[in-house]
Amino acid sequence: MALVYEEAKATIIEFCNSKAKTKSKFYFNDFTALFPDEKGRDVKKILTQMINEEVLVFWSSGSTSMYGLAGAGKHAEGED
């Protein structure tokens, strides 16, 4: 079953919001777990498009990377 962008995007946003109380950043495999029948590479394409639309942003410690909704939690400028 191929992923439909808008549907997958809605699932991802809903997932991030459902965790908003405790988490603002997620590992890549938190998202692949949402789509157990899909290939990791296809889930990545959805995430990349969401990054390009600025719905999601990357976060990194330098060695590990995570994804989060733009504006949620602490990011870049607001890093304090």
Add this chain to the structure above:
Amino acid sequence: MAKHKTPLLDQLESGPWPSFVSDIKQEIEHRYANPKGVDFQVPAECPDDLLGLLELSYVDGETHWKHGGIVGVFGYGGGVIGRYCDQPQKFPGVAHFHTVRVAQPSGMFYTTKFLRDLCDLWELRGSGLTNMHGATGDIVLIGTSTPQLEEIFYELTHKMGNDLGGSGSNLRTPACCLGESRCEYACYDSQELCYQLTQQYQDELHRPAFPYKFKFKFDGCSLGCVAAIARSDMSFIGTWRDEIRVDQKIVAAYVGGEFAPNAGAHSGRDWGKFDIQKEVVDLCPSGCMRYEGGKLEINNKECVRCMHCICVMPRALKIGNDRGLSILIGAKAPILDGPQMGSLTIPFIKAEAPYDNLKEFVESVWDWWMEEGKNRERIGETLKRLGFARLLEVTGTTADPRHVQEPRHNPYIFWKEEDVKGGWQREISDYRSKHQR
């Protein structure tokens, strides 16, 4: 004049080695003097505050850097490592002190123009401090602020034809030895393979989707000038599968003292007459050489391609003609579980353009690790947790004695159902026809 007193750091300059403290002080003076009238986009006092902050960390015995944050430029999930200082009022020059990783050219060949342009760019838009090259192999530009990142990226890509490197859970900037460009030991074109895989895996380099970092390193031979075996999750090390080419006349010339061993590399001191038995034959790690009656013999079946004999007598001995590379998996630094060297996975594979055989292997390894690897688990750790046999299985590699490092600790063999003819089901009457109760 530097504005902070740094007595603890000053002490570091008193030792016999070149000191980073002296280097930074030089840059402090240069930035305050500003002979070229550069319109610094990062405060002129940036290197000055850097030393001030470091001195404070020495006094407190604690770091004053915060980890994490910004990761790159728009669309990139790596290449920039965000750093913020937790005393920005006292040290405004390093309130932001991000690191930018820039892909180094294969073999690190530069034009002076490129280096000048890079320094000019970094003087204008950064601290002026660089690290050529980082442990990762890239050009590391240390210390800039968030608003400068897109500007730096634009200049690098549009004017200098260069790209950011990797950081975070990405493919890291691949690195290679200078290989065929300068070195007769190269068993494949390490620069070309490094370049081709870098181009092929742009998405993996710039957009993180791995459990953790992943490094490729390419050595043209087992002398390992980029130490791939110890420093990369996947090491490509040149080797050959036929025979070392031997010119007996030249061997005799080395023995007779006509040519200096090791191409004269150890000529600073008198080591006495060259002794082929002691310096070559006895040092062969697999004991597969013999020198008798003026003739050097090599049992190539036992040779482990360590390069020692070739290095000592490079005119007489040469790498074989049927060349390719070995692939090792799983080297890593100590953080969890101690340091680990790569495990030999593919003993020999050809390495010729367009390298489809290598790409297929790489992708089979990634598919497995992306599926099974835990967050922040290097592939070497996944390998240990799930077992080497599993790696062979997912990459379709046939087990081979060269994969065995030591005898089994455990004498039991656990068969899988698919390995047993007929599976777990059997007709008991068939069995009883041959075996009485």
